[in-house]
Structures are given as structure tokens and as C-alpha cells.
Amino acid sequence: MLTTDGAVATIRFNRPRQHNRLDSADIAALHERIESAEADPALRVLVLTGSGPSFSSGYDLGAAQNSERAAPDAESCDDGEVAFSRLCDRVEAIRMPTVCALNGGVYGGSTDLALACDFRIGVTGMRMRMPAAQLGIHFYPGGLRRYVSRLGLATTKRLFLTAETIGAEEMLRVGFLDQLVEPDGLDAAVAELAGRIAACAPQATAGIKRSLNELARGTLDDRAGEAAFRASLHSDEFADALKAWSQRRPS
Template sequence: MSAAAETQAETAGAVPSLAVEGARATIRLNRPRHMNRIEPDDIPVLLRLLDTVDSTQPVRVLVLTGTGRAFSAGYHLGDLADQTEGGGSDAGVPSFEALTVRLEACRVPTICRLNGGVYGGSTDLALACDFRIGHTGIEMFMPAGRLGVHYYEAGMRRYVSRLGLNAAKRLFLTAERVDAAEMLRIGYLTELAPPEELDARVDALAERIAEMAPLAVQGMKRALDEIARGELDRVMLEARQAACGESEDLKEGLRAFREKRKPVFQGR
């Protein structure tokens, strides 16, 4: 098989995939030969998968990960170059920024399982998740300044709100490569694990979240993200608080506390 044919065959089977097991959903990037770079055609697929997660009520937590040695090399630079030379973007294809905004708005808490290095736009894709767990061999790199790319607003807001202004300036304005220990220190990683413990740490966090009261957890996730953006919708916040106050989950949580047992929440 020629190199072109091999690339075509790989691309045909390289779209992101979704697996649902009970309360946990997993979206996986499947282009390891190219370090799981995000192609333009991947964006509508990922948006549909996120819609599926949101509409599947038993799902209470989403894990986003990659296949192979990298989490993701970010948005395909070849496509970015074509857009620049052609003077425009791909007609009808949602932007990478739209994907990150949609991921941040996912109904359920999200965990990014950083199986390897995270580069370019995918550093923001991971930041759009609620938690990031990586292993000691990973690194991150934001090359926008080195490439002459002015980054989009939503991504810069996420960097500043999650990492602070100093760290955001350091990463955007110097294009410095940062190792796993430093990623943890600046708050990019929620948790750092030895490579052999990565899956166990991700599983433990996913299971813990799945055991929480979903109405309360999902409502607080939304409120916290709105507060971080300075866009808190107080009317909707009060409506969610009222719904939790009248929920069967609250009654179950209080019963379980009195009976010294683990609660079993139904999300209603």
C-alpha cells in the first residue's frame, strides 16, 4: 500500500469515538500516527458526540483522552496554513473555538485523561475540561506566538481564569515547553500520577463523581463556570437551587447521612 493510501485508510478510521459504560462516557481521539491532531472534519463529529453525552441521562461523567503517545498535537496546522493562504476558513465547519466552548458547557463533569503531551489548541481543549489528570512523562506547549497566531478570546479567558494572568502570559508570550511537574505547580494539572497509575487515578475520580448527586453537581458545575467567566445567571442559579431543594436526591442524601450509609442518587 502506498503512503498516500495508508494515510487515506488511517484517516477513514481515525474519527473520534464515544463509548458509554453505565454512568461513564469516554470520548477518544484516534489519530495516533499524527499525535491525535484535530482535523476540520473532527470538529462536527466531536460536537455530535458531546450532544449524545448530554442527551444520555444515565451518564454522569465524561472522560476525554487520546490514543498512543500524545493526548493531542492540537488543530491541524496544515489546514490553518490553507485558510491563511486562501483568505478564509472552511465553509460550514464550526471553529475550534466553538468546540472548546461546547466542551466546557457539557452537562456533566469532564475529566481529561492526559495520556501524553498536549500541544497548541489542545491545551485549551484540556482546559475546557473540569479536571486534568496526567502522568509524569507529559509536557505542554502553546506555540501561538512562535507561529504568528493571535489566539481566540475564549481560550485566553480560560487560561487566565484557570491558571492566572502570570502563567497565561508565560505560556502564550514565550512559547515555553513546560514539563509535568510544572504543569501541576501552575494548576494546569489537577493531579499528577506515575504512568502506571494513570488509569487507576482517572477511574477513581470518575467513580467518585458518578456517585455524587447529579442535579447538585451539574448545577454547581454550570454556576462555577459562569462565575469564572463573570457571567453568572442568577435567575437560573436560583431555579437550580430550588429544584435541588425539592429533589428526591436531597431526601436520599439526608437519609443516607442519618443512616451512615452511601447514598444512591437517581438524578431527580
């Protein structure tokens, strides 16, 4: 479900009885909603959240296994785990900053979906777990990269190689969460953060986000970054912000 409020778009997982487990149809629908949000220039922030006790329990591996048994070829695989990995890559690449509002527990591949977002706010009492090794799954490269770049190698090894469940306070300590709040304070915390992001110049924000992601992947082109910096000094955004700054009023 996609809703908008001013400059903020929200995608909400709304299958609480299944702990917001995702299947191939959900992935296709999420791509559509992401495209819709990104195409609207008035939107500056995208929030991902869920309904019920969990943010998401990850991809429906049972459905994926049944699908591959029925048609064990590359295309059927793309409809499952590979499609989920591409969804996480797509979330990471969205032009606007993203906030994952973790209303509850997050498990399996959905931990990577959360890490693909730029910010993560969680609630007390939540937990996370990455059971890939226990389930016999060699996790996909993009997810491993996100884990290592966000959490560091040691923490990534701990979470993957032990399949340990950790609680909210530990999630905050290792850097999975940027902020931890009481459940009834989640909406306010997300709104405050989204408001701060939306107040920044959108083109500069999108460019900085892109360059930071490239830097984390080791693909940043210094010459392109320098060109973007110089171009920003001649942009309407900079001129408007400089004028507002000189008049001591919000831009």
C-alpha cells in the same frame, strides 16, 4: 471513538502516528459524540483521552491554511480555527463533569481543550507548549479567558508570550494539572475520580458546575443561583440523599 462503562463515557483520540492532531472532520465527529453522551441521562462523567505518546498536538494548521487559500471567506474560517474554539466552548458547557486523561504531551489549541475540562490528570514525562505567538496567531478570546481563569494572568503571559515548553511537574505546580501519576496508573486515577463524581447527585452536580463556570466568566446571576438553591431543597435528589444520609448508607 466513544465508549461507555456504567455512568462514565470516554472519548478517545486514536490517531497516534499523527499525535492525535485534529482536523475539521474530527471536530464535527467530536460534536456528534458529545451530543450522544450528553443525551444519555445514565451518563454522569465524560472522559477525554488519547492513544499513543501524545494527548493531542492541536488543530491541523496546515489544513486550515490550505482551506482558507482555496476559499478565504468567513464560512471556510468557521471550518477551521473558529470551529475549534467553538468545540472547546462546547466541552466547557457539557452538563456532566469532564475529566481530561492526558496520556502524553499536549500542544497548541489542545491545551485549551484540556482546560475546558473540569479536571486534568497527567502522566510523568509529559510536556505542554502553547506556540500561538511564535506562529503569528492571536489566540481566540474563549481560550485566553480559560487560561487566565484556570492558571492566572502571570502564568498565562509566560506560556503565551514565550512559547516555553514546560514539563509535567511544572504543569502540576502552575495548576494545569490537578493530579500527576505514572503512566501505568492513569486509568486507575481516572476511574477513582470518575467514581467519586458519579456518586454525587447528577442534577445538583450539573447545576453547580454551570454556576461555577458562570462565576469564572463573570456572568453568574445571583437571583437565578438563589432560585436554584431553593429549588434543590425541594428536589427528589435532596430527599433521597437525606434519607440515605439518615440511614448511614451511600446515596
